Amino acid sequence: MPGAVSASLSARARADTILGVQRPSGTAQTRLVRAEAWLRYALPALLAVFLLGLAAVSALQLRGRYEAALESTRREVETVARLAASVLPADEAAIGLDRVLPLHLLPSGGRVLVIDGAGAIRAAHPALPSGTDSFGAFLAGGEPLAILGESAGAMTVGLHGGGQAVAAVMRRPGSALQVAVIRPLAPIDAEWWRLFWSHAVVLCAIALMMGGIAAAYMIQTRRARSADEVCDLVKQRLDTALGRGRCGLWDWDIARGTIFWTDSMYALLGYTPEKDLLSFGDVNALLHAEDGDLYGLARQLAASHATLDHEFRIRDASGAWIWLRTRAEIVEDPSDGSRHLIGIAMDVTEQRRLAETNATADMRLRDAVEAVSEAFVLWDAGNRLVLCNSKFRDLYALTSHDAVPGRRYDEIMGQGALPPVRRDIPGPERGPARTFELELTDGRWLQVSERRTKDGGYVSVGTDITSLKRHQEQLVASERELIETVKDLKRSRRALELQTQQLADLAERHHDQKARAEIANQAKSEFLANMSHELRTPLNAIMGFAELMESEVYGTLGSPRYADYCRDIQQSGTYLLSVIDDILHMSRIEAKRVKLVPREIALDAAISATVMMVAKEAAGKAVTIRMDVPSHLRVFADERALQQILLNIVQNAVKFTPEGGRVGLRGRACGGFLHLFVADTGIGIPKSAIAKLGRPFEQVETNLTRSYKGSGLGLAIARSTAELHGGSVRIRSEEGQGTIVLVRLPRPTAGETGGPKRDPIRKADRPRATNPAPEPVREIVATLRTTHAAIPAGIVRAAGRPGREISHFV
Numbered sequence: 001m002p003g004a005v006s007a008s009l010s011a012r013a014r015a016d017t018i019l020g021v022q023r024p025s026g027t028a029q030t031r032l033v034r035a036e037a038w039l040r041y042a043l044p045a046l047l048a049v050f051l052l053g054l055a056a057v058s059a060l061q062l063r064g065r066y067e068a069a070l071e072s073t074r075r076e077v078e079t080v081a082r083l084a085a086s087v088l089p090a091d092e093a094a095i096g097l098d099r100v101l102p103l104h105l106l107p108s109g110g111r112v113l114v115i116d117g118a119g120a121i122r123a124a125h126p127a128l129p130s131g132t133d134s135f136g137a138f139l140a141g142g143e144p145l146a147i148l149g150e151s152a153g154a155m156t157v158g159l160h161g162g163g164q165a166v167a168a169v170m171r172r173p174g175s176a177l178q179v180a181v182i183r184p185l186a187p188i189d190a191e192w193w194r195l196f197w198s199h200a201v202v203l204c205a206i207a208l209m210m211g212g213i214a215a216a217y218m219i220q221t222r223r224a225r226s227a228d229e230v231c232d233l234v235k236q237r238l239d240t241a242l243g244r245g246r247c248g249l250w251d252w253d254i255a256r257g258t259i260f261w262t263d264s265m266y267a268l269l270g271y272t273p274e275k276d277l278l279s280f281g282d283v284n285a286l287l288h289a290e291d292g293d294l295y296g297l298a299r300q301l302a303a304s305h306a307t308l309d310h311e312f313r314i315r316d317a318s319g320a321w322i323w324l325r326t327r328a329e330i331v332e333d334p335s336d337g338s339r340h341l342i343g344i345a346m347d348v349t350e351q352r353r354l355a356e357t358n359a360t361a362d363m364r365l366r367d368a369v370e371a372v373s374e375a376f377v378l379w380d381a382g383n384r385l386v387l388c389n390s391k392f393r394d395l396y397a398l399t400s401h402d403a404v405p406g407r408r409y410d411e412i413m414g415q416g417a418l419p420p421v422r423r424d425i426p427g428p429e430r431g432p433a434r435t436f437e438l439e440l441t442d443g444r445w446l447q448v449s450e451r452r453t454k455d456g457g458y459v460s461v462g463t464d465i466t467s468l469k470r471h472q473e474q475l476v477a478s479e480r481e482l483i484e485t486v487k488d489l490k491r492s493r494r495a496l497e498l499q500t501q502q503l504a505d506l507a508e509r510h511h512d513q514k515a516r517a518e519i520a521n522q523a524k525s526e527f528l529a530n531m532s533h534e535l536r537t538p539l540n541a542i543m544g545f546a547e548l549m550e551s552e553v554y555g556t557l558g559s560p561r562y563a564d565y566c567r568d569i570q571q572s573g574t575y576l577l578s579v580i581d582d583i584l585h586m587s588r589i590e591a592k593r594v595k596l597v598p599r600e601i602a603l604d605a606a607i608s609a610t611v612m613m614v615a616k617e618a619a620g621k622a623v624t625i626r627m628d629v630p631s632h633l634r635v636f637a638d639e640r641a642l643q644q645i646l647l648n649i650v651q652n653a654v655k656f657t658p659e660g661g662r663v664g665l666r667g668r669a670c671g672g673f674l675h676l677f678v679a680d681t682g683i684g685i686p687k688s689a690i691a692k693l694g695r696p697f698e699q700v701e702t703n704l705t706r707s708y709k710g711s712g713l714g715l716a717i718a719r720s721t722a723e724l725h726g727g728s729v730r731i732r733s734e735e736g737q738g739t740i741v742l743v744r745l746p747r748p749t750a751g752e753t754g755g756p757k758r759d760p761i762r763k764a765d766r767p768r769a770t771n772p773a774p775e776p777v778r779e780i781v782a783t784l785r786t787t788h789a790a791i792p793a794g795i796v797r798a799a800g801r802p803g804r805e806i807s808h809f810v
Contacts, residue, residue: 047210047213051203066188073185077154077168084170088175106181109186109187110184111182119136121133138160139158140159154166163185164184166185167181242264246346248264248266248345249261249342250262251340252342257280258280259279259280270316287312288312288313290313308327308341309325310325311348322349323351324345324346324347326343326345327344375394376389379460380455381456384405384409386405386457396413398412398415398416402415432452445469446463447462448461449462526587540577543569543577549562582714585644586716596637596641597638598637600635604667607627608627611625617655618654621654621658621661622660633667633669634674634747642745646743648714649678650663651714652715653739657683661682664677673745673746673747674744675743675744677742678741679738682738682739685731715731727745729743730742
């Protein structure tokens, strides 16, 4: 069949594609493959249409024959009835119907009836059964025929006995008699059914034959489609397997010099399959020159008819060399007798690299085993030597020829000499591993560790632990010494516990003494504050009387020297008052009675006011004061406290600067603080004395060598006041070069434009209680003595009781 042939060709083409023998090509083959799907459904439909048409033609033919037979019967019955009516005698009773009528012309199974005018049957041939005497009783529904008579012609009527018949009634001319000819339709129906069954048998035979053909075609197409699906599945699985396995099928037609590659072979090398068959030279050009050529391989195979198992390098699409292993066999084509070399090519590049890597790793492993300091040996499951190093051979007195890999244990150890063992100490055994120690006669110790491998062999490592054993003996001796030391430490611990208890008692007494010292320091501060207050009252009276005497309000004093004395008294009192103010202020700071009211102050204005206060003293010494303070700098401080800080520092700078010197003031902002630098070119401060400056009553000069007046409280007040603001005072100086004092004060923040918006005295910045200076009262007495030397005794006595108190104090 055409469809079956198409399916077979398609399956064969796919099989050829899979096997690599031939790829389908040609216009006719392509058209056949395209028309194959339509033929699978068109041919069964054409067969069904043919059978339906044949059945319709047979039905029409059978119906036409039945109608023709019925019409012929009608004409025959009408003719016989007309002939019988024309020859019927007038006295029908005298002559028999068989002699009068042409009964030989009567149709088969027909009947002739002679009917009178009343409808009674007068004669019949063949004879009627008894009880049938009228024409109406003989026919079922024959009254229209009896009434109409000749004009009705031949009609199909029913019989009382069952069945149908064709009847015709003719009147005898000139008489009331009628002749009725009746032929039953049973013979006609029997003939028609015989003809129907013959046609039905023929149609069934044709239908069976066509059905068989259609079934065979459908089975063939299904088998072809199944074969196509199997071929597609086989091709898909084969391509998948070849692609995943990085290999490809190839077919080399030696006679024609053509080579077929599968798509996986192209994918393996990275080429695009542009044509079905490759030429001999195309493939040979891709092979490496050192791995042979195809020409020599073809001659060798043609001569030996052997199989091929060869590894070679071939260039891929990127130009790199890929190692392929080819296994093939010579196969003869039975169709034309040509020989083909058919096989598979596998990518073994990774195996090659892995083999090289394994060789390198094995060499490195042997080198590593040889480099270890222990005796190492590895045996396989059959007690054959796998690997050992020179340490193992030296231990058992083996040569390199004796310890050959692959030899059995008893053969190797039988040629060696066991080391002499003095003592054997077994160790713990843990499943497939065990460890033991050996003491040799030469004093060495060996620790041998043996362990089973997963393949059933075992590895043994012998380690020289002589130094470890000696160290262990030393550890045992050290342990004994340590035990004795621990005993000594326990005794020392008990002694330390006693000392700790004593230290605790001393600490408690120190705490009590510290508390008493703080109370004494507080009492000293209160005493100084009270004493300073008591000294101010008589001192004010002395200064007032001196001013009155100098101005000569109540009259002249006499000698001009009295005016000089009064001036000296006033200057000494002023100085003494400033000292008392400093002492009073310092005592207030130590007693924490100073309350600051910080606000935003312009630094340049505060420095200008300070410079004006010391301008007279600076001018007297020809000291130049220079200011470098930007106008926008603001400081957040108490105004009086700031003035006191600046005045004390600037006065010290002017006081200790010789004539013609310089004093510089420079202000800079640094983060949230303001830095004020006061630099002078004065006498400087020794480095050993810088640490004690800033403490109350501390001065660089001693009482015996001092050349500058002062109580030593200026820097202490400045530092303490700066610390109350949250700042600090630092001093850098070099003897004979000058001094630089850094005053660090906080800058105002947002919202601090005036008034006490924050407490600048932070807990971390609060100065600790200043240690009392050594003998502060002695310093005050020395100052008072210096001042009292310029006061005449008479004025002191004139001052009354306060003067006597000062004289008594001095």
